Amino acid sequence: MTTFISENLIVRKARLRDVGEIARIVNFYAERQQMLPKTHLQLYENLRDFSVVENKADPSGQIIACGALHIYWENLAEIRAIAVAEGMNRKGIGKLLAERLIDEARELGLEQVFCFTYVPKFFNSLGFIQVEHSVLPLKVYNECFQCPKFNNCDEIAMVLQL
Ligand SMILES: CC(C)(COP(=O)(O)OP(=O)(O)OC[C@H]1O[C@@H](n2cnc3c(N)ncnc32)[C@H](O)[C@@H]1OP(=O)(O)O)[C@@H](O)C(=O)NCCC(=O)NCCS
Incomplete structure (x- = not known):
């Protein structure tokens, strides 16, 4: 059963001052091969895609989660870097x-x-269903060129109809 740690949690759009912490959170998992790494340049360029979770009760104002919605084309958008x-x-x-x-x-x-994910159960809990990679247009594989697993991708593709 999901329980919220605090009623003080807020979700807001990312700000420039969040970039360092977003990089730290994402790259912690990237070092463990659980997601793709992000450079500060990539984060600044795509910052308007990002939302973050902040605990208002924490006086440091540090964020505790991040995630992005990236639009590729009409009706083609990815939830990523969560x-x-x-x-x-x-x-x-x-x-x-x-x-x-x-x-x-x-x-x-x-x-x-x-x-694209290694935690399908998380996305299942949101209503996503698994699809073949081939269902998604080639355009979405842009970032994959930087991935060491480009030729043997083991991430699961999932789609949510809104
Ligand atoms: C995946 C991640 C974003 C999920 O966020 P979270 O706050 O831990 O997950 P939630 O508590 O919101 O989970 C909601 C539901 O998703 C499912 N779920 C979440 N994480 C799961 C996991 N690792 N394995 C299986 N199911 C999981 C569960 O059904 C869960 O509900 P429950 O706890 O009541 O059973 C987070 O664990 C994370 O940062 N993981 C490392 C980075 C990563 O893999 N990101 C995904 C990139 S696509």
Whole structure:
């Protein structure tokens, strides 16, 4: 059963001052081969894609999760770089954030979003279903060129109809 750690959690759009912490959270998992790494340049360039979770009760104002909605084309958008700070997992924070990104997709008029993931159960809990990689247009594989697993990708492709 998902339980929220605090009623003080807020989801908001990322700000420039969040970039260092987003990089730290994402690259912690990237070093463990759980997601793709992000450079500061990539994060600044795509910052407007990102939302973050902040605990208002924490005076340091440090964020505890991040995630992005990236638009490729009409009706083609990805939920990506979603990560919760180590030690804060399985408390409903990822779901809170993902639901906000999904709401954002709906507000933009998208009819579906996709993701590539190693944690299909998390995305299942949000209503995503698994699809063949070939279902997604080649355009979405742009970032994959930088991935060492380009030729033997083991991430699961999933789609959510909105
Ligand atoms: C995957 C991740 C974003 C999920 O966020 P979270 O806050 O830990 O997950 P939630 O508490 O919101 O989980 C909601 C539901 O998703 C499912 N779930 C979440 N993480 C799961 C996992 N590792 N394995 C299986 N199911 C999982 C469960 O059904 C869970 O509900 P429950 O705890 O009541 O059983 C987070 O664990 C994370 O940062 N992982 C490392 C980075 C990563 O893999 N990101 C995904 C990139 S696509």
